[in-house]
Amino acid sequence: MGGENVLPHRIKLEADLPGPLDDIVVLDLSRALAGPHAAQMLGDLGARVIKVEHPAGGDESRGWGPPFVGPDHDISTYFLAANRNKQSIAVDLKTPDGKALIERLVRQSDVLIENFRTGVLDRLGFPVERLHELNPGLVVLSITGFGHDGPEGGRPGYDQIAQGEAGLMSLTGPSADEPYRVGASIADLLAGIHGAYGVVAALYDRKRTGKGRVVRTSLLAAVTGVHSYHGTAWTVGGQVPVAGGNHHASIAPYGAFHCADGMLQIAVANDVQWRKVATLLGIDPGQPRYATNRDRFAHRDELITDMEKALVAHDRAHWLARLAEEGVPAGAIRSLDEVYAWDQTRSQGLVVEVDHPVLGRIELPGPPLRFDGLDEAEHTAPPALGQDQDAVLRWLRERET
Incomplete structure (x- = not known):
């Protein structure tokens, strides 16, 4: 699609999957977890996701472990968790050739996802105004640590920092004197989830207006947005909730x-x-x-x-x-091994098999949504760095003609 660049026919990529978003192209400039998780969710829904990575090492999560797997023990299971159903190209955004390629891809995309620190994309030559000059229909998802503006909008943000700053750690743990982080990187994952549904809403809005818009969320917003009854306990009830161990804050037993x-x-x-x-x-x-x-x-x-x-x-x-x-x-x-062996987990499509070019047939955590008629959809393995360079460039040349 791509706003004004909509083509009358569909050009297939090897990673194409059936789904509600199978006519959508996502340009994924993000790395680590929040942005990649959002892009993966859109890929699960059938979107064509092109992951842009730096040629020197790629997404930093490729180096995060243990555990590492593969013959050389150099494949990060962390990276595998957030990058299924994507293609990878290696691009240096600081070079003229890299910038030119991104411009071409922006023109042919529907969505761009980034989670750089505030101002970084501008300094690379791609402020929102420039992106919408290239493609007025582009939906831009921007995920930051603490928001794109405000007195601390430029702060770098990582999951555990956000869990603490947004109050979640004060609600978690055996007592108020011993705050705990949530075991999963919940701030990152929630930001990705919020971002993905914001993108879908913006794509729907584009059908009416013909224009793309910027969707913004942050790790701070994601955690604060799920305070729920803990939030109203303070804002309405005047009580500051504290950690209560493994027992509910309002219901007993x-x-x-x-x-x-x-x-x-x-x-x-x-x-x-x-x-x-x-x-x-x-x-x-x-x-x-x-x-x-x-x-x-x-x-x-x-x-x-x-x-x-x-x-x-x-x-x-x-x-x-x-x-x-x-x-x-x-x-x-x-325990997690029990969860993934549980028949109920598997019956819900929460474990998927993919063919990895190095690891062979492997199992990954599956998507949390199911659509009638699409339960048996095949998924693609997280890509090696730059493995789809030629395929994406061929597709881009065809798309441009």
């Missing part, structure tokens, strides 16, 4: 509990479920301390103690079976 052979999770969202759990564990559900959620939360420590006195009598499998019989939400705490 809702969390992780010890049983005979480890831990299981029980989530009681209403009084009907509570009466079932209490009866199962031999606790009087109507006693004043535990009659309502407000009462139970006020006496949460006592409630946890009473529940665990009963739970330690049997193992996890026993309690999960009994809770399932009662229709009470409960579950195990799985």
Whole structure:
């Protein structure tokens, strides 16, 4: 497509996949995780994603590990996580030839994704005004650490820094005195998710206006945007939430509990479920301390103690079976190897197989969305640095004619 550069026919690339965005071209100038994750999501939806990397080493996440795999132990599993369904070309954006190639690609693209520090793309010669001169229909996704403007808009941002600055670490961990980071790079991943849905909205808007626009998000915005009830606890309720370990900030009982052979999770969202759990564990559900959620939360420590006195009598499998019989939400705490071996995970398309040029047939975490008729879509492996240079240049020449 590409705004005013729409062609009446579709020119195929080897990486083309069926999907809702299969007529969209994404020029991915991003690196590390937030931008690549956004581009990967668009690729999962069928977009044609051309990843631009520096010839000297490429995306820095190619060097992030362990673990590294392959015959020479030089392939980063970190890179593999965020770059499926893409093609890679090697371009030095600081050279005249590199700039000229980017200009040609911009003219033929629908979306450009970048997560440089504020001002870097301008200094490379590609401010937004220039990008829209080249292609008025271009949607630009810009992901920064703390926003593109404001008193700290130019700060560099990495995931753990953003988790701390945006308050997430204060909500995570065993207590207020011991803040923890979320185990996954959640600020990066959420920024990518927000960015991808912003791109889709901008593409829809382009159908009405014929013009592209800039979509901006940041690691700060991504984390602050999911504060949800923790945010309103302060903005409306005047209370500063703190870390509560493995138990919910507003609902009880809702969390992780010890049983005979480890831990299981029980989530009681209403009084009907509570009466079932209490009866199962031999606790009087109507006693004043535990009659309502407000009462139970006020006496949460006592409630946890009473529940665990009963739970330690049997193992996890026993309690999960009994809770399932009662229709009470409960579950195990799985390690990642257990998650990827779980039949339910695989039934949802959350593991995909791809053919990697060095590693052969490998499994990757799959996309979280499913579309009718596209569940069996083939995915392509994350590319080697510059492996698609010739294919993309051929496509570009054909596109331009």
